[in-house]
Structure formats: C-alpha cells, structure tokens
Amino acid sequence: MNEKMLNSHGGDIYKASKVYGFKKEDILDFSANINPLGVPLDLKDTIVSNIDNLVNYPDTECMELRAEIACSLNISTDDIITGNGASEIIFLLFDILRPEKVIIPAPAFSEYAKAAGQYGAEIKYFELKEQDYYKLNIDELIAQMTDGVNTIFLCNPNNPTSTLVSKADLLELIRYARDKNIIVIIDEAFIELTEGGNSNSMVECIREYDNLFIVRAFTKLFAIPGLRLGYGIGNPALIRKMWEKKIPWSVNSFACVLGEFLCESKDYLTQTAQWISEERKWFYDELKRIEKLKVFQPETNFVLIKLLDNSLTSDMIKDILAARGILIRDASNFVFLNNRFFRVAIKGRSSNIKLLNALKEVLES
Amino acid sequence: MNEKMLNSHGGDIYKASKVYGFKKEDILDFSANINPLGVPLDLKDTIVSNIDNLVNYPDTECMELRAEIACSLNISTDDIITGNGASEIIFLLFDILRPEKVIIPAPAFSEYAKAAGQYGAEIKYFELKEQDYYKLNIDELIAQMTDGVNTIFLCNPNNPTSTLVSKADLLELIRYARDKNIIVIIDEAFIELTEGGNSNSMVECIREYDNLFIVRAFTKLFAIPGLRLGYGIGNPALIRKMWEKKIPWSVNSFACVLGEFLCESKDYLTQTAQWISEERKWFYDELKRIEKLKVFQPETNFVLIKLLDNSLTSDMIKDILAARGILIRDASNFVFLNNRFFRVAIKGRSSNIKLLNALKEVLES
Numbered sequence: 069m070n071e072k073m074l075n076s077h078g079g080d081i082y083k084a085s086k087v088y089g090f091k092k093e094d095i096l097d098f099s100a101n102i103n104p105l106g107v108p109l110d111l112k113d114t115i116v117s118n119i120d121n122l123v124n125y126p127d128t129e130c131m132e133l134r135a136e137i138a139c140s141l142n143i144s145t146d147d148i149i150t151g152n153g154a155s156e157i158i159f160l161l162f163d164i165l166r167p168e169k170v171i172i173p174a175p176a177f178s179e180y181a182k183a184a185g186q187y188g189a190e191i192k193y194f195e196l197k198e199q200d201y202y203k204l205n206i207d208e209l210i211a212q213m214t215d216g217v218n219t220i221f222l223c224n225p226n227n228p229t230s231t232l233v234s235k236a237d238l239l240e241l242i243r244y245a246r247d248k249n250i251i252v253i254i255d256e257a258f259i260e261l262t263e264g265g266n267s268n269s270m271v272e273c274i275r276e277y278d279n280l281f282i283v284r285a286f287t288k289l290f291a292i293p294g295l296r297l298g299y300g301i302g303n304p305a306l307i308r309k310m311w312e313k314k315i316p317w318s319v320n321s322f323a324c325v326l327g328e329f330l331c332e333s334k335d336y337l338t339q340t341a342q343w344i345s346e347e348r349k350w351f352y353d354e355l356k357r358i359e360k361l362k363v364f365q366p367e368t369n370f371v372l373i374k375l376l377d378n379s380l381t382s383d384m385i386k387d388i389l390a391a392r393g394i395l396i397r398d399a400s401n402f403v404f405l406n407n408r409f410f411r412v413a414i415k416g417r418s419s420n421i422k423l424l425n426a427l428k429e430v431l432e433s
Numbered sequence: 434m435n436e437k438m439l440n441s442h443g444g445d446i447y448k449a450s451k452v453y454g455f456k457k458e459d460i461l462d463f464s465a466n467i468n469p470l471g472v473p474l475d476l477k478d479t480i481v482s483n484i485d486n487l488v489n490y491p492d493t494e495c496m497e498l499r500a501e502i503a504c505s506l507n508i509s510t511d512d513i514i515t516g517n518g519a520s521e522i523i524f525l526l527f528d529i530l531r532p533e534k535v536i537i538p539a540p541a542f543s544e545y546a547k548a549a550g551q552y553g554a555e556i557k558y559f560e561l562k563e564q565d566y567y568k569l570n571i572d573e574l575i576a577q578m579t580d581g582v583n584t585i586f587l588c589n590p591n592n593p594t595s596t597l598v599s600k601a602d603l604l605e606l607i608r609y610a611r612d613k614n615i616i617v618i619i620d621e622a623f624i625e626l627t628e629g630g631n632s633n634s635m636v637e638c639i640r641e642y643d644n645l646f647i648v649r650a651f652t653k654l655f656a657i658p659g660l661r662l663g664y665g666i667g668n669p670a671l672i673r674k675m676w677e678k679k680i681p682w683s684v685n686s687f688a689c690v691l692g693e694f695l696c697e698s699k700d701y702l703t704q705t706a707q708w709i710s711e712e713r714k715w716f717y718d719e720l721k722r723i724e725k726l727k728v729f730q731p732e733t734n735f736v737l738i739k740l741l742d743n744s745l746t747s748d749m750i751k752d753i754l755a756a757r758g759i760l761i762r763d764a765s766n767f768v769f770l771n772n773r774f775f776r777v778a779i780k781g782r783s784s785n786i787k788l789l790n791a792l793k794e795v796l797e798s
Contacts, residue, residue, distance in 0.1 A: 080490070080492075080493075081489055082492040082494075082496065092486075092489070097489070100489070100490060102488060106488055107484075107485070107487050107488055112484050112487075115484060115487075116481055116484065119472075119477050119480060119481065120472070121457075121659055122472050122477075122480075122656070122657045122658070122659040122660055123467060123471055123472055123656045123657070123658070123659070124446055124457070124462070124465070124658060124659055125445070125465060125658040125659065126658070126659050126661070127445075127447040128445075129447075131447065152517050152661075152680070152683050153680075153682060153683070155680045155681060155682065155683070156680055156683070159680055179681070186678070291487070291488045292487045292488070293487070293488070293489060293490040293491070293682070294486055294487035294488070294489055294490065294491050294685055294686025294687070294689075295487055295685055295686070296491070296517075296682065296683070296685040313551070315517070315518075315520045315521055315524055316520060316544070317518060317520065317658070317661060318517050318518070318520070318521070318661070318683075319661075320659055320660055320661040320685055320687070320688070321658075321659025321660070322659070322685070322687060323685070324659075
C-alpha cells in the first residue's frame with residue numbers, strides 16, 4: 069500500500085534497508101536534503117531534558133517557540149504560524165486561500181501542486197529551462213501571470229534545481245503581484261543553507277507586502293526531519309484565519325521546545341553556513357570531473373545532476389547505488405525532468421568521497 | 434490570539450503557569466484525562482535511544498508501529514491508519530466521507546462537530562440526559578437516525594460524561610446502521626482505561642462491518658499527549674483513501690518507534706487497568722461525600738461533576754482552584770451542559786486527596 073508515496077520523495081531509508089538488507093545506520097542517504105552536520109548536540113540535550121513534558125498537551129499556540137522565531141527574524145509572533153512540518157502549513161494555506169489558478173515555476177517539489185489541486189486550484193507550470201541552467205527569469209514569469217492566475221508558489225532556493233532567485237527579482241515580482249491582487253508564496257526551506265543564509269530571505273518584507281507568504285522549516289537546517297516542525301510567515305489577518313482552522317496540538321512537545329535551543333544556536337548557524345559553502349564548491353568541482361555527468365551549479369545543500377550516458381537511466385543508477393548502500397533521489401518524476409536526472413544532497417567529506425568514487429566506478433568503468 | 438481555542442479544551446498548563454505564576458511542574462492538572470501513572474519508563478528509554486533517528490524522515494507509513502498495533506488487536510495492518518493524534522484521523526475521515534448529516538450523542542468532545550462542520554456536514558445532536566445519568570439509550574438513538582442522517586459519531590466511553598455503552602448495544606446500532614447505509618464512527622480514546630479495557634472495544638467487529646470506523650490513540654493510555662499519535666481502524670478501502678489524502682510524515686519519529694515499546698507493554702496495561710479501577714471506586718465514593726456536588730458515576734479515568742451550590746459557577750470554581758495550582762475542566766461549553774458542570778481526571782492518590790480537600794474547603798466553608 070501507498071507505494072506511490074514512498075517512491076515519490078527522498079529519504080526513505082526504511083524501504084532501502086528492507087530491500088537491500090543494510091542496517092539503517094549503515095546507509096548513506098544522499099536522497100534527503102538535510103544539514104550534513106546532523107542534529108546539533110545541544111538540541112538533543114534539550115529534547116532529552118524535556119521528555120517528562122510528554123505528559124502535557126503541547127502548547128497549541130507554541131508561544132515560546134514563536135517568540136524565539138520572531139526575535140531571531142525580527143518579526144512579530146502574530147506574523148507566525150507553526151505546524152507539523154512545512155506540509156501542514158502548505159495544505160492549510162491552500163485550504164484557506166482556495167486560489168483559482170496557481171502558477172508554479174517547475175521542476176518543483178510535488179507537494180505544492182498536490183496541495184493546490186486538493187483545494188480545487190488549476191495548476192499552471194512555468195518551465196525553468198535546462199539551457200538557462202534552471203535559473204528563473206522573473207520578467208518571463210511575470211509575463212505568464214495572466215488568465216486569472218491569483219497565486220504564485222515558488223521555492224527559493226528551488227528544489228530540485230538548487231538555484232536561488234535574487235531579492236531584487238523577488239521584490240519586483242511581489243510588487244507586480246500586489247498591484248494585480250496576486251499572492252506570492254515562497255518556500256524558503258533551504259534558505260539558511262545558501263551562501264549568505266537568512267540575508268537571502270524575503271522575511272524583512274513581510275509587514276510591507278500583505279500579499280507575501282513565506283513557508284519555512286527547521287527540518288533541513290537542524291537535520292530534524294523526524295521532529296516535524298515547519299512554520300509560515302504572513303500578514304496577521306491571514307495567520308489568524310489559519311490558526312482558527314488548524315488541527316489543535318499538531319506540533320509535538322519536543323518540537324515546541326526547539327525555541328529553548330534556537331536562541332543559543334547562532335554559532336551552529338554560522339558554522340553550518342561556512343562549512344556548507346566550502347564543501348559545496350569542492351563537491352561541485354569534483355562532480356564536474358566525472359565523465360558522462362552534467363552538473364548544475366548548486367546554491368544550497370543539494371545538487372541536480374543529469375546523466376549523459378545514454379545506456380543508463382536515473383532509476384538504474386539509483387538501484388545500482390542502493391545496492392551499495394547509497395541512496396540518491398531519482399528526479400525523473402519532477403515535472404519537466406526525465407529519466408536522466410537525479411539529485412544528491414551535499415554531505416560530509418568522507419561520505420561525499422564515497423559517492424564520488426561510486427559514481428566514477430559506475431560511469432567510468 | 435486564539436484565546437477561544439485555548440479555553441475550550443483541558444490541559445493548558447501554559448496559560449495557567451503564566452496567569453497564576455506557578456511552575457509548570459508544580460501544577461496539579463486534573464483538566465487533561467491522561468493515565469495518572471505517567472509516561473512508562475521503558476517508553477522514555479525507547480524515545481531517548483531513538484534520538485539519533487531524528488535525522489531521518491519518519492516512516493510515512495509507520496509500518497513497524499502498525500504491525501505491532503495489528504498484532505496487539507488481532508487485526509491487519511491494512512485496517513489501520515496512523516496520524517498526528519486522533520485529531521488528524523477525525524478531520525481526514527470527514528474530509529474523505531463528506532457526510533451530509535451527522536448525528537452526535539452529546540455532550541461530546543467538540544472536535545467531532547467542528548471536523549464534521551468543516552467538511553460541510555449538518556450536525557444533529559442526540560441529547561444524553563442528566564436524569565438518565567447521561568447513559569445512552571440505543572433504541573432512542575436509533576429512532577433518531579432518520580431525515581438523511583448518514584453518519585453517527587460517538588465516543589465510548591464518552592467524554593465528558595465518562596459513561597460506557599455495552600457491546601451488545603453497539604452491535605445493535607452498527608447492524609441497524611449497516612442496513613440503512615449509515616457509517617458508525619466510534620472514538621475509543623479512553624477504552625483501555627475502563628474496567629475490562631480492550632474487551633469493551635468494537636475492534637473485533639471491524640472486518641465484519643464495513644460501516645464501522647474506530648478512532649483510537651495512545652495519548653491517554655501512555656500519558657503522552659505531547660507525542661501526538663492517534664490511529665484509525667476501518668475497512669481497507671476507506672483506509673487506503675485516507676492514506677492517499679493524508680499529509681506525508683505527519684507522525685514524528687518518536688511516535689513511530691512506539692511500536693518497539695508496545696509489544697512489551699502488556700504488564701503496564703494490566704497494572705494500569707487494575708490500578709485505575711480501584712482508584713476510580715475510591716475517588717467516586719470520596720467525591721460523593723462532598724456537599725453541594727452531584728457526581729456522575731465514572732466508567733473511565735475522569736468524572737463529570739455538577740455543582741449544587743447556586744452561588745458558584747464552574748468558571749468560578751475553576752478560577753478558585755487554579756489560584757491554588759489545581760486545574761480542572763470547566764465543562765460549561767459542552768453542548769447540553771451549563772455553568773454548573775466541571776470535569777476532573779482521576780490522578781494518583783495523593784493528588785486526588787489534594788483536590789478533594791480543596792473542593793471541601795471551597796464548598797463546605
């Protein structure tokens with residue numbers, strides 16, 4: 069059951085361990101785009117020290133956590149809604165907005181279209197092109213925002229292309245959209261892992277532009293996909309409507325206490341940003357050396373890659389590597405991509421070397 | 434913000450600690466109906482030993498957990514869907530079913546009507562009467578299942594009345610409903626804490642009656658409202674539809690590993706059932722001795738109480754006790770109840786004595 073869902077996202081070490089017989093801890097998972105530094109030690113301590121708190125219902129408003137987020141991003145708690153991963157935020161947002169027509173630059177994370185479609189929206193994809201290295205041309209996108217489009221959903225930096233749109237371009241888009249009563253939703257799940265981190269975020273514009281909504285999560289940054297914590301930032305009236313419709317207590321107690329850790333995590337953020345930046349450059353250069361691969365320049369912690377070897381498909385290389393205990397993301401099911409594309413996360417140096425060697429063996433033998 | 438939600442359920446120690454200045458750990462919370470034995474120690478160990486697993490996405494299908502649940506209840510994994518608390522299951526179920534008219538025996542947990550209403554259902558309440566001690570008369574209920582009612586949602590044992598419907602009565606209801614194409618949804622959140630525990634459950638009928646759906650959770654039994662884990666049991670075709678529409682990964686990694694603990698928890702279950710049974714009898718007898726209270730006989734781990742003192746309302750007594758660090762559930766916002774009703778959980782003996790003494794002081798002074 070549910071085979072479709074299992075195969076359609078990265079990070080399924082459960083199936084991999086079952087099919088290939090590896091222990092979960094021995095699997096090198098390049099398919100999920102999380103911070104290779106792993107769960108911060110202090111965060112683990114925070115969680116363990118809060119274990120007795122399980123006997124209480126979580127604070128359904130996540131007040132302390134929201135106060136810390138607000139403080140760290142220089143916004144107000146009224147601008148913030150917390151949820152069970154970014155997924156809950158995205159589905160809830162579409163449930164409230166019920167847009168008629170949504171434009172989505174693609175290839176993109178499939179949950180956007182799923183959520184929009186579930187609430188009755190028509191989806192119009194704006195194609196990011198291989199010849200442009202998947203960079204978004206903001207003027208072309210604006211030219212496509214016609215025919216009743218009343219919402220745009222984009223991911224910045226974008227998954228799976230690892231491309232970043234400049235703040236100047238986004239501002240042009242948001243201003244244009246505001247004049248046309250179009251809502252701009254930006255998923256910034258990977259923003260902290262770009263060079264410059266939060267300075268690339270549009271959060272500072274949230275109070276000026278009522279038509280801007282930002283989806284964020286701590287999943288990737290703190291390597292805690294298991295904890296389930298995402299949040300949305302938008303105008304207080306919309307945020308209030310979302311709170312009213314939200315399922316109560318959807319954020320668990322452990323996720324609620326993340327605030328305690330957050331205020332002390334600046335060092336971790338700086339360390340991560342610097343480390344990822346350096347590793348990204350090195351990994352990209354090394355990947356480019358491998359024959360039969362076209363590597364698209366990454367701007368966050370994962371890389372989109374195209375196979376130039378016609379005898380191999382992304383599905384095949386996924387299986388070959390999985391048999392060696394290495395998981396990658398077959399990217400063939402992203403809109404506008406095909407069975408030549410795959411995506412890998414940037415991990416620690418020794419893991420990256422293992423992937424590079426495995427790719428070389430497979431492709432250059 | 435969200436004041437309404439905060440006040441409408443029990444278990445809000447956050448507000449209480451803020452308003453009255455108590456430390457969270459010093460508050461005696463009788464407002465949330467959880468197992469007074471607290472989080473089982475072995476479960477805490479299971480959680481701590483799985484903390485490194487946070488770096489992985491949770492198994493979105495919760496395969497291991499569902500296998501353990503299936504084993505413990507003698508059903509199949511295909512009969513089970515896991516979710517972020519019972520809340521996610523209930524909202525998802527109504528989203529799939531979209532019933533036109535739902536009958537709800539009441540007073541009842543308000544989320545049933547909220548979820549049904551959110552998906553367009555008309556709500557018809559079937560009044561449980563004080564003169565019947567809030568016991569459900571199944572024949573009267575069946576007589577009300579007319580005029581396009583196509584779904585019935587009941588809680589067994591019922592919250593806030595703490596009354597249990599017999600299996601024979603439920604079977605009569607389910608059979609009648611099946612002939613009329615009516616779906617019967619039973620929330621069994623408190624079933625393990627009744628005398629007889631799971632033997633009062635309708636789970637054994639799940640394969641015979643396609644029109645039966647059961648909502649359950651580990652929240653109350655294992656005292657883990659902070660963990661967020663509920664599940665639904667129904668016919669595999671309906672369960673499959675729910676999986677397809679469900680937000681991915683809504684059950685966090687810590688909740689997913691509950692299965693590891695579940696298979697070893699039989700002793701805890703037996704110990705709990707026996708202990709609660711004895712404490713319930715004692716607590717009920719002691720409560721009845723207090724002047725100016727009408728106490729309804731409890732069949733699970735909480736008690737519905739009516740104030741006979743006309744100078745006091747449930748809101749007033751809630752505030753008076755809160756100022757002493759004791760939280761109770763003002764039950765005035767339950768349909769068919771009023772500002773004379775409150776609900777208290779059954780806790781450990783020393784806590785129960787503190788509540789009894791406080792009530793005596795307030796009511797008999």
